[in-house]
Amino acid sequence: MRISFQEELDELERMLHAEGELVLRSLRGAVEAVCAQDVELADEVIAFDDDIDTQYFEVEQGIELLLARQTPVASDLRLVLAMLKDNLHLERMGDLCVTIAKLTKLTKGLPPEETLLDGFREMGERAEQMIRVALRSLEQRDRIAAESLLELDELIDRANRRIVNRLLEMGHELEQREWGLRMILVSRCLERIGDHAVDIGEQTAYLVTGEFREFTDASHP
Amino acid sequence: MTVMVERGSTIEPMSLAEIAKEHGDEEVVNREAVFQVNDLAVSYSGNVAIRDVTLSVYRNAVTAFIGPSGCGKSTLIRCFDRMNDLVPGAKVEGDVLYHGKDLYAPDVDPVEVRRRIGMVFQKPNPFPKSIYDNIAFGPRVLGLKGNLDERVEQALQQAALWDEVKDRLKESALGLSGGQQQRLCIARCLAVEPDVILMDEPASALDPISTTRIEDLMHELKREYTIVIVTHNMQQAARVADMTAFFSVEVGADGGRRNGILVEYDKTAKIFTTPADKRTEDYVTGRFG
Numbered sequence: 001m002r003i004s005f006q007e008e009l010d011e012l013e014r015m016l017h018a019e020g021e022l023v024l025r026s027l028r029g030a031v032e033a034v035c036a037q038d039v040e041l042a043d044e045v046i047a048f049d050d051d052i053d054t055q056y057f058e059v060e061q062g063i064e065l066l067l068a069r070q071t072p073v074a075s076d077l078r079l080v081l082a083m084l085k086d087n088l089h090l091e092r093m094g095d096l097c098v099t100i101a102k103l104t105k106l107t108k109g110l111p112p113e114e115t116l117l118d119g120f121r122e123m124g125e126r127a128e129q130m131i132r133v134a135l136r137s138l139e140q141r142d143r144i145a146a147e148s149l150l151e152l153d154e155l156i157d158r159a160n161r162r163i164v165n166r167l168l169e170m171g172h173e174l175e176q177r178e179w180g181l182r183m184i185l186v187s188r189c190l191e192r193i194g195d196h197a198v199d200i201g202e203q204t205a206y207l208v209t210g211e212f213r214e215f216t217d218a219s220h221p
Numbered sequence: 222m223t224v225m226v227e228r229g230s231t232i233e234p235m236s237l238a239e240i241a242k243e244h245g246d247e248e249v250v251n252r253e254a255v256f257q258v259n260d261l262a263v264s265y266s267g268n269v270a271i272r273d274v275t276l277s278v279y280r281n282a283v284t285a286f287i288g289p290s291g292c293g294k295s296t297l298i299r300c301f302d303r304m305n306d307l308v309p310g311a312k313v314e315g316d317v318l319y320h321g322k323d324l325y326a327p328d329v330d331p332v333e334v335r336r337r338i339g340m341v342f343q344k345p346n347p348f349p350k351s352i353y354d355n356i357a358f359g360p361r362v363l364g365l366k367g368n369l370d371e372r373v374e375q376a377l378q379q380a381a382l383w384d385e386v387k388d389r390l391k392e393s394a395l396g397l398s399g400g401q402q403q404r405l406c407i408a409r410c411l412a413v414e415p416d417v418i419l420m421d422e423p424a425s426a427l428d429p430i431s432t433t434r435i436e437d438l439m440h441e442l443k444r445e446y447t448i449v450i451v452t453h454n455m456q457q458a459a460r461v462a463d464m465t466a467f468f469s470v471e472v473g474a475d476g477g478r479r480n481g482i483l484v485e486y487d488k489t490a491k492i493f494t495t496p497a498d499k500r501t502e503d504y505v506t507g508r509f510g
Contacts, residue, residue: 002507005507072506073493074496074501074506075506078495210495
């Protein structure tokens, strides 16, 4: 039994989950900022991304060191490769939260549309749930839970489409149009966070089965 | 350049291009089985060393045997050149077919077997003779035709040793470094035009650079020969082998005594990424025992 190797693997996985918790905080902050048009909170979300990036680099370096020194094989190798990709997905989610925060700052003072804000709250909650399911299915090596992300993703996709449809019905006032255009991107960011959660689920399925397959093929829907 | 390969009962030259055409992109497991082992069991004075082995060794591939001490991997490789014949009390049951012919049939000459199937051991064992005579020994004894100097040079070239020793062929082989001695033993093997090279831990007594040379050599030599290697170094198997067999130790059906058994045999990539058997997984990931 390679004790130090197992400890290093466990520590890397723990760090990845900690990164996931940071992303969840950033997501909640970003959604709250956009809904409350809170520019200060948006600035905090932007600054907080440095913490996520630091965690990302530490996981990345830990994986590099582990590959160089321990030469993992079989399920260990699959776990390391899955963590390498999950790490990137979490970091990207953090970046999407920053984009939402920046869009919040750009739309300061523009007139919001309340039903859309409700839509963002719903998407934010769904995205948060998807991240939790993705992290838990990895932790528990639960392929069935990982595959359930596909259904959750369908729900967030529908919410995204509802928001886009609502935006198309909005008035023609210049300020409202500008707000609406920027909000399409916010909706898109939240929807993309859901996609990254699905990708983490795919890595978990790969880890468990040893066979990689996309849950859905975007080019052949 | 031509190499000797067996076709049926006669030996005919076959060009490398022909072999490449025959084997280039072909899946290893679709190639001819040089050895076919069926339900093999080997015992020493009634004690079973290894049992229930059924596998094929494919042509122009490197096949690695891995497993913990006592799993019978060295016993198995010794069946391929009938080295166990030399051990008093050794008994081989089941079939070992070499190109379809029973290696243990009464009319098979073990000396001829060992000419076609060469063996390289863990510890380099050159004869206490000159470098030249080490290589020339086999061809002389067997009375092989052709120019002896050319044969010696070709064998040393193939073993990637020629450039290092061409100016001191008459010097004692014992003056070479460990890594050079091991390549000399490989060259000695090649000089009698074998079909198969068996290697029992060929690099375990060598430093990392010499080990890399031996591994590179295996990669080159498999284009012309079939190679079987026993190794304790799993990463070596992962690096050089096309096929890997994992052996383990189990308490025998008779109770008490521990026997070696074949657990899993598959493409090396499969063994080291998604092994099918939990015991293989535990061994290759270092969680064995």
